[in-house]
Amino acid sequence: QKLTSKREPEQSHAGSIAELVYMLKLKALLLLFLQKYMWELQNKLTMVYGALEHMKAQLNMHEQNAISEFSPFIRYAMLRHLTMDWPQWLTFMKNLEIEAIREDLQHYRRYCPTKKDLADGAESILRIVDTYKLRPQDVANGLLFGKQYDATFTAVDCYALGQYANSNEYYEIASQWFRLGTVTSPYTPWPELLGFGRTRCWQAYAASLLQINRNADAWSALGKALSMAPHDIGLYRQWQHVKSQIFVRKNSTAKKYDFNFETFRSLCRGELVHVPELHCHYYYGTSIEESFLWLAPFKVEPLYLDPYVAVYHDVIYESEIEEIKELSMPNLEASETIVTSKAPLSDRVSKGAFLTHDAGIYTARIMQRITDMTGLSMKGRDLLYVLNYGLGGCYGPHKDYFDGEDAFNNNRIATVLFYLNNVPRGGSTVFTYLNLTVVPKKGSAIYWHNMDKKLNVDPRAEHGGCPVIFGSKWVATKWVNNIEQPFRWPCMA
Ligand SMILES: O=C(O)CCC(=O)C(=O)O
Numbered sequence: 145q146k147l148t149s150k151r152e153p154e155q156s157h158a159g160s161i162a163e164l165v166y167m168l169k170l171k172a173l174l175l176l177f178l179q180k181y182m183w184e185l186q187n188k189l190t191m192v193y194g195a196l197e198h199m200k201a202q203l204n205m206h207e208q209n210a211i212s213e214f215s216p217f218i219r220y221a222m223l224r225h226l227t228m229d230w231p232q233w234l235t236f237m238k239n240l241e242i243e244a245i246r247e248d249l250q251h252y253r254r255y256c257p258t259k260k261d262l263a264d265g266a267e268s269i270l271r272i273v274d275t276y277k278l279r280p281q282d283v284a285n286g287l288l289f290g291k292q293y294d295a296t297f298t299a300v301d302c303y304a305l306g307q308y309a310n311s312n313e314y315y316e317i318a319s320q321w322f323r324l325g326t327v328t329s330p331y332t333p334w335p336e337l338l339g340f341g342r343t344r345c346w347q348a349y350a351a352s353l354l355q356i357n358r359n360a361d362a363w364s365a366l367g368k369a370l371s372m373a374p375h376d377i378g379l380y381r382q383w384q385h386v387k388s389q390i391f392v393r394k395n396s397t398a399k400k401y402d403f404n405f406e407t408f409r410s411l412c413r414g415e416l417v418h419v420p421e422l423h424c425h426y427y428y429g430t431s432i433e434e435s436f437l438w439l440a441p442f443k444v445e446p447l448y449l450d451p452y453v454a455v456y457h458d459v460i461y462e463s464e465i466e467e468i469k470e471l472s473m474p475n476l477e478a479s480e481t482i483v484t485s486k487a488p489l490s491d492r493v494s495k496g497a498f499l500t501h502d503a504g505i506y507t508a509r510i511m512q513r514i515t516d517m518t519g520l521s522m523k524g525r526d527l528l529y530v531l532n533y534g535l536g537g538c539y540g541p542h543k544d545y546f547d548g549e550d551a552f553n554n555n556r557i558a559t560v561l562f563y564l565n566n567v568p569r570g571g572s573t574v575f576t577y578l579n580l581t582v583v584p585k586k587g588s589a590i591y592w593h594n595m596d597k598k599l600n601v602d603p604r605a606e607h608g609g610c611p612v613i614f615g616s617k618w619v620a621t622k623w624v625n626n627i628e629q630p631f632r633w634p635c636m637a
């Protein structure tokens with residue numbers, strides 16, 4: 145069987161649904177190898193078993209026979225057996241065909257996800273748990289948002305998350321996951337087979353507790369480890385040492401996992417509900433050129449007036465969405481953050497591609513639509529930017545405009561963000577100063593101003609994309625540049 149989706153080791157589609165499908169195929173393939181390996185082992189085992197039984201019976205028979213009955217024939221058979229058969233056995237053991245299977249399997253290792261992929265995955269979990277205030281034990285048990293899923297974590301999954309947190313000095317979080325590793329059921333009845341031991345998990349748990357000055361708990365965790373490996377001298381010494389340190393406090397180097405600002409996270413959880421006292425209306429355009437809008441006016445739901453933020457419903461069509469996705473799919477590249485914010489670790493996890501205005505048959509029409517929606521010109525350096533956020537993907541709080549040098553000429557006066565799919569869970573767009581949470585809805589768009597009426601940058605337009613929990617999130621962003629806008633921009637007082 146061949147892998148239909150070719151994947152070079154260095155290429156990855158982190159967090160995407162395509163990656164999941166790929167990994168499912170890879171897992172099925174690797175399982176086939178293990179099964180083949182097992183059958184071969186079983187075959188050989190049956191043969192060895194037969195030979196062994198035969199030899200035992202022979203030995204038994206010879207032992208029963210009186211020495212006087214030994215003949216040169218028996219002697220010869222014995223000599224032959226001892227000189228010829230045993231080297232054969234050795235060769236047999238060396239040549240087991242299972243070695244070939246092992247090599248095949250080895251070959252497929254380069255198609256497997258990398259350590260970096262795993263670290264990204266772990267990071268997504270921590271980010272989601274933190275942002276949405278989930279309890280690690282619920283996540284481990286597959287209990288998410290009040291619903292029971294069959295995706296549960298094994299002890300090794302928990303242990304590995306602990307290791308990831310630990311290596312980033314998030315000891316508090318590490319301790320939670322290690323503890324789960326000590327109680328969650330292991331992934332096979334023989335976890336030792338693949339080198340996972342509860343003792344080690346208890347030890348790791350103890351080490352993380354020591355880092356956060358929970359020495360007494362660390363000591364009792366080591367006690368648990370010791371009860372499982374009573375002859376481990378090193379462990380015993382460690383246990384004794386920690387016992388003597390129970391009341392010693394040390395300066396903790398532990399970092400607090402804080403993916404991003406508290407407001408951002410509350411908004412992502414939908415906790416700060418801003419109820420706009422504004423009414424939905426139809427927008428018929430401002431000029432006679434847009435008279436067609438009288439036939440199909442925009443459905444506008446204003447959310448904020450100063451700065452202006454509004455949702456436009458049903459403003460991009462299925463065919464257009466399909467085209468945008470299709471055109472950008474082959475060119476998706478990891479998004480770069482231009483503005484460096486205070487956010488720690490990976491505050492932007494998504495992939496994106498720019499589409500020129502004439503990239504497809506609908507792109508120009510979409511540009512015209514944005515002009516109709518906003519009254520603004522689409523001229524300027526920013527193209528339509530298509531973004532795909534995979535599992536755990538997010539975009540920390542930021543401003544779309546540039547400060548300083550670039551601020552005058554080509555700045556991003558406004559943004560129009562189209563939602564190209566419904567996100568099953570997570571992925572809201574939130575405005576951190578305005579307490580707005582917008583849940584993605586396929587076909588709708590948000591339009592907002594990044595600059596005030598006097599064309600000064602407006603920090604209140606700060607916003608971000610929340611971590612995606614289930615599914616993926618597709619959006620298309622058009623940053624509207626301020627070149628050629630002065631006479632179109634409203635109310636320059
Ligand atoms: O994905 C989102 O919700 C936000 C995207 C965004 O802020 C941007 O593209 O500038």
Ligand SMILES: [Fe+2]
Nearest residue numbers: 542543544607
């Ligand atoms: Fe943005």
